[in-house]
Amino acid sequence: MxxxxxxxxxxxxxxxxxxxxxxxxxxxxxxxxxxxxxxxxxxxxxxxxxxxxxxxxxxxxxxxxxxxxxxxxxxxxxxxxxxxxxxxxxxxxxxxxxxxxxxxxxxxxxxxxxxxxxxxxxxxxxxxxxxxxxxxxxNYLANPMLQVAREIVASGEIGEITFYRGIHAEDFMADPAAPFSWRCRPDQAGGALADIGSHALSMARFLLGDVERVFASLDTIHHRRPDPARPGTMLPVTIDDSAHMLLRFHDRPLTAHVCTTWLASGRDMQLGFEIAGTRGGLSFSQERFNELRLYRAGEAPGRSGFRTLHAGPAHGDYGAFCPAPGHQIGFGDLKTIEVARLLGAIAGHGTPIVDFDSAAMIAALSDAARRSSLEERWISLPRDAPAAAAAYASPANSEVDR
Incomplete structure (x- = not known):
């Protein structure tokens, strides 16, 4: 159509x-x-x-x-x-x-x-x-401040990237008495990695590019949860409560660490990252997603450190919502930006933020992480993941720890 x-x-x-x-x-x-x-x-x-x-x-x-x-x-x-x-x-x-x-x-x-x-x-x-x-x-990738972070990384403003740490931590399953739900079902793409970790993985790919291989450890902490339909009955839990992943990229000589958990007591929405480069660094958290922290090396002694960039009309799509900086946009506005990009793409202008091909690459990365944890080895991913998706889970695309 x-x-x-x-x-x-x-x-x-x-x-x-x-x-x-x-x-x-x-x-x-x-x-x-x-x-x-x-x-x-x-x-x-x-x-x-x-x-x-x-x-x-x-x-x-x-x-x-x-x-x-x-x-x-x-x-x-x-x-x-x-x-x-x-x-x-x-x-x-x-x-x-x-x-x-x-x-x-x-x-x-x-x-x-x-x-x-x-x-x-x-x-x-x-x-x-x-x-x-x-x-x-x-839709978290629709954040204008993430667009700024991506531009800073791509432009070389903070130099060659030497370190990346990403996280998505929440606490909505921290209570061992939290009932069994669809989130605990493998056949519903349950588990912390699939439910929230995919956002941390998508953010790493968005900022640093395609992942070449992954090594992961997935852990189940609470092995039983109450059956909401039968009081007093416990159901076995086989999905992951947390995941730790090491990522190697096709075009960057660094190993990134990405972790996710839904057991992080006190955390509502700690989706974020820290990036270090040879000339500076970036820090971001979704809990304060109208801010991006930027560090530039070379400041005078006693004057160096991170400074905060506040979202404003100079930052891409923020200006569609408010003409003044520091007034903030919200979750629903990110969804609106995502829809605007989609409608523009349908009309032949630009592309969606994430299409099926890109989402399949994120799914392949999650799948590779699960397999890596099970087999305790690095798992490789093709650069053109959608075209080779059927081969992702093939033993030919795994390799021993190296």
Whole structure:
């Protein structure tokens, strides 16, 4: 589907599958984007699908959608839907996306792209065959301050990169009595690495480039959790509570450390990094994501140290939200930036922040980390991961610790 074949000239019909927290975030972004960005396409909230007709009807009325249904297949088949936004449980990402692509629709899917690497491979192939635009919700990368960090690294402003440490730590599973949920199910892409660690991995790739190989250790700390359906019963937990990964990059001679855990008591959203270079450094945390800390070497003795760059209109898309520096943007604004990039790409201007191919590379990296932990060895990844995704899990692409 090209811009010339949209259901209504100048607009794009949006179908949203799911109306939970992330579904509402998508809806609000589609509603806000036209008032903030000068776009060649205006989103039209056409249909919302949920698990029950009553729930779908109420959500559609609340979020401003024209129609509601209780079957995502009906939404995908509707000729007024040009773009399918998927905010369902992870296990439904692949079947909905594959059906939408087969119908010639654009697809905007939440992360992770799929539950398995095989599904991610098929989704990438289907997207290339369809020729439509895809995007995946790694919206933290939409932060204007991360764009600044990427430019600083790429320009050589802080010299040759010599050190990288990334982290995504939260505490929502820190209590051993926290109940068993979908997050504890391997068949739902459960585990700390898949659930939140993918953001730390995506950030490392965004800043430093493609990963050449990984060595990882994944740990399960709480081996049983309460069954919410049967009080007094415990269910076995086999997914990871934390992961530590060493990354080697195709184009950079350094070993990076990336870790993730959902057991970090006191941490709400410690997604961040530290980068050191031969002429300076950077430091960032999502908990203060309107700030980027920058250090430049060579200051006079007693005057050196990190200084804080505050987000402002000089920093890319921040200016669409506020004309003054230091007033801050929020999580929903990152989603709106992500949607603006997606709509621009559909209109032939630029690319999404993360498309299916890029998301498959992140999935491949996570898969390689899990295998590395199991086999206690380095696992290599091809540079062109989407094209060779079927080979990622092949023994031919593993190598002994070297």
């Amino acid at each position: 090209s811009i010339a074949t949209l259901s209504s000239p100048g607009t794009i019909g949006v179908g949203l599958v799911g109306s939970g927290f992330m579904g509402r975030a998508h809806a609000q972004a589609f509603r806000a984007v036209g008032g903030l960005f000068d776009l060649p396409l205006r989103p039209r909230l056409s249909m919302l699908a949920d698990t029950t007709m009553d729930g779908a009807t109420r959500a559609a009325a609340s979020l401003g959608f024209e129609h509601a249904c209780d079957d995502w297949r009906e939404l995908v088949a509707d000729p007024n839907v040009d773009l399918v936004a998927i905010t369902t449980p992870n296990a439904l990402h692949a079947p909905i996306a594959l059906a939408a692509l087969a119908a010639g629709k654009h697809v905007y899917c939440e992360k992770p792209l799929s539950v398995t690497l095989d599904e991610a491979t098929r989704m990438c192939a289907a997207a290339r065959a369809a020729g439509t635009v895809t995007a995946v919700g790694f």
